[in-house]
Amino acid sequence: MQAFEYAKPATLKEAFGLLGAQWGEADLLAGGTDLLSLMKDYIHKPKRVVSLTGVKELKGIKSSSDGLHIGAMVTLEELLGNAQVRKEYLSLVQAARGVTSPQIRAMGTVGGDLCQRPRCWYFRNGFGLLAREGDGKELVPNGENRYHAILGNSGPAKFVSASSLGPALIALGAKLTIASGSGNRNVDADKFFLTPNDPASREVDLKPNEILTEIVVPPAAGTKNATYEVRQKEALDWPLATASVALKTSGSTVSSAKVVLGHVAPTPWNSAEAAQALVGKPLNESTAKAAAEAALAGATPLSQNRYKIQLAKVAVKRALLAAAGKA
Amino acid sequence: MPSKYDWPAAEKRSLIGKRINRLDGLAKSTGRAKYSYDTNRPGGLTAKLLTSPYAHARVTKIDTGEAERLAGVRAIRVMSPVGTEVQWQGYEIAAVAADTEEIARDAVRKIQVEYEVLPHLVKEEDLSKAGNRTKPSGENTQGNPDQGFSQADVIHEGFYGANVITHCCLEPHGQVAEWDGDNCTVYASTQAVGSIGRELGKVLAADPATANVKPSNVRVITQYMGGGFGSKFSPDRWGIVCAQLARQAGKPVKLMLDRDQELLMAGARPSHFAKVKVGAKKDGTLVAWESESWTTGGMSGAGAAPIPYVIEIPNRKTRNIAVSTNTGPARAWRAPNHPQAAVLTMCPLTDLAAKLNMDPLELFLKNVSLSPRGDVYRAELLKAAELMDWKAKYHAPGKGGNGYLKRGVGLSIHTWGGRGHDSECRLIINPDGSVQAQLGSQDLGTGTRTVIGIVAAETLGLPLSGVQVQIGDSNYPPSGGSGGSTTVGGVSASTRRASVKALDKLLEAVAPGMGTTADKLVAVDGRIQVQGDPSKSLTWKAACAKLGTKAISETGRQPARDEGNLGDSGVGGAQMAEVEVDTETGIVTMRKMVAVQDCGLIIDLKTAESQCYGACIMGIGSALYEEKIYDQQTGRMLNADMEFYKLGGIGDVGEIVVHMMTRDYDQRGVIGLGEPPVISPPAAISNAVFNALGVRIPTIPITPDKVLAALEKGGMA
Known part of the structure; x- marks a missing residue:
């Protein structure tokens, strides 16, 4: 990797002073499960690495009237160990358990999961975020795209968001706190993920001088939620498609629904169509299937990944039935 | 004639044939065992390789000046001078030895190389796209195939295949080289301490800088090694350059491959695809076989797998085509060519059984007499059937249950020499x-x-x-x-x-x-x-x-004439797999594997069984997950990592039942075991998936995309 300066601030304020105005000047180090690999492969070449491990403000999970406040540096294991999370946010538990490496769960953080770079193998092999050859030719459409996007892929970005927790947090209506030297701003989890149009952009709404500090998950208040991941292996493996859902019911009918898919698009994919298909209806196998069909109706598969449409439908259906306690 | 060297009679054995823990188990599990990768010599340097990013290119310029000027760099060797035609991504261009690994890596990046990029081919499954990269590689006719097919009541035709996979040794290839005058000691991760030193010595003797070196001057030490599977028999170009760098720098040098290099260039198992036609009488008697197959093992193509496998169908015609691809070259992979042969034979035979409305177990029992050891296979198939509860679990193909989860069972048989x-x-x-x-032997982890x-x-x-026990050193008496x-x-x-x-x-x-x-x-x-x-x-x-x-x-x-007959050659084995297939996702889950194996007299039952367990796990990986994925546009291998080069974990392998055939087999003496049990898993698993679904997934690995496509094609999606 390229030589870099290492900084370990003790406070957020100190950390802000260490960040750059441009990407490439400084990278944040959270759990370190991916950044070091990116640096070894010269995909990231930061001049400075700012470790957040010493910043106390980013740690811990607190419950308050507006919901659960999860520090960005909370590890996946800490998240899984939290009693309230286990009781009320099944979808988060299932998503975190989907990271099937105990080592990564022990080191990896909630903030790191949300901000991680895509796993697109062209990107990781040095062809840039948008997977182009030197002459600008896009490699994904005619290349090895079995794991690439089937939704939201009409632009140059064909990778899939790798975040495990993103879909669950969006479905639960979480808000993210993003801080910089000039103050805090709040972003809906749904708005945090972006589809870049140029290779220098990022996949999340974060500027080089900002830090994701906290995730606030609104009170579950009876919201039924679940995540289902379609994965080939039990051992460490990326899911092929996932879905996180959150439902409110009134009597036996669904009064509101969020259906968010993962690993199918450059961002977590919040399907209004699936939600619409559910509202006002009872949740059962048939309505779950209808929601799945609605979620994937607009899919635009690439040459090798049409099978992911079916997998994504299954993820939606099974997540819905799990949330309803019918799986 | 009995000899005093003969193995003791069963009732007199106190250790042989018992379940005995491996001698180095504690050292390995506690980390005290030092592998080549763990070997650090006083004052030692670390070397790293510069490799080609291109699948096919000519080196037009190479400048090491900037790298040489980097502080801490002690030696640089150009391995592919200007004019070299590079034939695969990962080909060695140059090597640098430096005080630290970090400096060596930085120096490698400072070597400036220019290439003339040449056309490449990195994929061969679709033979029609192979252009002029094909050449005939073996044609054979036995009996009268045309007549055989004319006598057949039922004929099955199908396409089957296995793609290229790698060895994925836990410890990558590499070594530490240390000189003392003209004597060189190499701490190598090798399967051959007895021969790689001499081979290395010959190359060094031909180099003016080391002309005084004699082949016998190179000593090889391998106390522990983390897997070879057939890929670690050569000193290799990186081994030679490691010794040369050490000589040049006057210090010990360690050069171990990085994981991506390991997957790119340190070993590939050739692919094998085939169009197969096979015919049988109504009662299941096999009468004719015809196959047209193709395979790649990199630029040199690859040899033909022995098909039809085990069962010598009387009238047969085979034709094989070797495809040259710009991919890392083939190396022997645990039972070279046999796992592919099992897929290309046992899968069509199972499909033929379906066409005959026969339980494949019956078809195999009927035809194993066409193998050299029919009685052994019969006994092994029956034992495996008992352990799998085959009779209760077998059902007609596609009748694996009413829900979306379908169960199925499949089988395969295999053979190996092992003298x-x-x-x-x-x-x-x-x-x-x-x-x-x-x-002067070595323990690969086999026991x-x-x-x-x-x-x-x-x-x-x-x-x-x-x-x-003192092994792993070429100074000891020679062993193969x-x-x-x-x-x-x-x-x-x-x-x-x-x-x-x-x-x-x-x-x-x-x-x-x-x-x-x-x-x-x-x-x-x-x-x-x-x-x-x-x-x-x-x-x-x-x-x-x-x-x-x-x-x-x-x-x-x-061998020793007149000192007893202590061993033999030729083993058999039968394996059965039980899978569960999620027909909504195409995901195959292993329920159970049964491995029945003979190998003559077993010295340590525990390590013998351990070989079978490990082989099943390795076989399951190749059946369901493993694949070298190349991009034809860039010529790159896209999954030269442990993230997308997928290996199964303990949660993915299901229950494994191993049964060693003993007692009646003891009098044959000792026969090797490492390879045979890895042959059958992919074929048995593919057949189990077929039994569950009623449609064939033609090639391994059996990934969800292929399963869903086959279900759709079969009108079952």
């Missing part, structure tokens, strides 16, 4: 009672060290702890490389003979003092005693003390 290789053992009995067995100890201890009437499942047969025979001879010497030495003759003495339970009279005995230690100051040192050899 013991040439081996010498020096057995030393010291006056203090200590015993050393010395062989070689333990097997040698068991044979020596059994022969000398000692506990296993009474023998020190560990390939072809030849090691256990070789080292057990040479150790047995050396131990018998050394014991004879000891008995001769102590007999007069015990008032008897050597032929009346036996070694048992740590004592030397008069046969049939335990009251007249000496402890082992007391007996050895009679040697005075002179140790006994005896050599045993394999």
Whole structure:
């Protein structure tokens, strides 16, 4: 990797002073499960690495009237160990358990999961975020795209968001706190993920001088939620498609629904169509299937990944039935 | 004719055939065992390779100037000078040795190379796109295929295949090289301590900088190694450059491949695809076979797999085509060509059974007489069926349940040689009672060290702890490389003979003092005693003390005419797999594998079973997950990592039941085992998926995309 300066601030304020105005000047180090690999492969070449491990403000999970406040540096294991999370946010538990490496769960953080770079193998092999050859030719459409996007892929970005927790947090209506030297701003989890149009952009709404500090998950208040991941292996493996859902019911009918898919698009994919298909209806196998069909109706598969449409439908259906306690 | 070297009779064995823990288990599990990767010599340097990013290119310029000027760089070697035509991504261009790994990596990046990029081919499954990269590679006709097919009542035709996978050794290839004058010691991760030193020495002798080096000057040490599977028999270009860098720098140099390099260039198992036509009589008797196959093992193509496999269908015609691709070259992969042959044979035979409305077990039982060891296969298939509960679990293809989860069972059989290789053992009995067995062999993790100890201890009437096994050093008496499942047969025979001879010497030495003759003495339970009279005995230690100051040192050899027949060649095995397929996602889950295997006399039942467990796990990985994925646009391997080059974990392998055929098989002596049990899993698993679904997934790995496509094609989605 390229030589870099290492900084370990003790406070957020100190950390802000260490960040750059441009990407490439400084990278944040959270759990370190991916950044070091990116640096070894010269995909990231930061001049400075700012470790957040010493910043106390980013740690811990607190419950308050507006919901659960999860520090960005909370590890996946800490998240899984939290009693309230286990009781009320099944979808988060299932998503975190989907990271099937105990080592990564022990080191990896909630903030790191949300901000991680895509796993697109062209990107990781040095062809840039948008997977182009030197002459600008896009490699994904005619290349090895079995794991690439089937939704939201009409632009140059064909990778899939790798975040495990993103879909669950969006479905639960979480808000993210993003801080910089000039103050805090709040972003809906749904708005945090972006589809870049140029290779220098990022996949999340974060500027080089900002830090994701906290995730606030609104009170579950009876919201039924679940995540289902379609994965080939039990051992460490990326899911092929996932879905996180959150439902409110009134009597036996669904009064509101969020259906968010993962690993199918450059961002977590919040399907209004699936939600619409559910509202006002009872949740059962048939309505779950209808929601799945609605979620994937607009899919635009690439040459090798049409099978992911079916997998994504299954993820939606099974997540819905799990949330309803019918799986 | 009986010989004193023969293996002891079953009732007299105290160690042989028992379940015995491996001698180095504790050292390995606690991290005390030092592998080549762990070897750090005083003052040692680290070397890294610069490799080609292109699949096919010519080197037009190479400038090491900037790298040489980097502080801490001690030696640089250009391995592919200007003009070199590079034929695969990962090909070695240059190597740098530096004070630290970090400096070596930085220096590698400072070497400036320019390439003229040339056209490449990196994919071969679709033969129509291979252009001029194909050439005939074997054609064979036996009997009269046309006549055979005309006699067939049922004919099945289909396409089958297995893609290229890698060895994925846990410890990558590499070594530490250290010079002392013109003597070079190499701490190598190798399957052949006895030969790679000489090979390396020959290359060094041809280099002006090391012209004084003789092949015998290179010593190779391998105490522990993290897997080879057939890929670690050569000193390799990186081994040669490592020794050259060490010479040039005047310091020890460590050069181990990075994981991506390991996956790119240090070993690939050739693909094998085939269009198969096979015919049978109504009663299932196989009468004719015809296949057109193709395969790649990199630029040199690859040889034809032995199809039809095991079952020698009387009328057959095979034609194979080798495809040259710009991919890392093939190396022997655990039972070279046999796993592919099993897929290309056992899958079409199972499909043919379906067409005949026959249980494939019946079809195989009917036809194993067409193999050289029909009775063995019959016994093994029946045993496997019992352990799998085949009769209860088997159902017509596609009748695997009413829900979306479908169960199915499948089977395969396999064969291997495994005759013991040439081996010498020096057995030393010291006056203090200590015993050393010395062989220039190596333990790949198979249990070689333990097997040698068991044979020596059994022969000398000692506990296993009474023998020190000294291997993994080319200074010990020569023993063959560990390939072809030849090691256990070789080292057990040479150790047995050396131990018998050394014991004879000891008995001769102590007999007069015990008032008897050597032929009346036996070694048992740590004592030397008069046969049939335990009251007249000496402890082992007391007996050895009679040697005075002179140790006994005896050599045993394999092969050795007139010194007993201690081994044989030719084993069989039958395996059955049970899977569950999620028809909504196409994901295959292993429920159970049954591996029934014969290998003659088993020295250590535990490590033998362990070979079968490991082979099943490795086989499951290749059946469901593993694949070298290349991009034809860029010529790059896209999954040269452990993230998308997928291996199964313990949660993915299901229940594994191993049954070793013993007793009646013992009289054949020792036969190798490492390879045969890895042959059948992909075929058995593919057949189980077919049984569950009623549609064939033609190629391995059986990934969800292929399963869903096959279900859709079969009108079952």
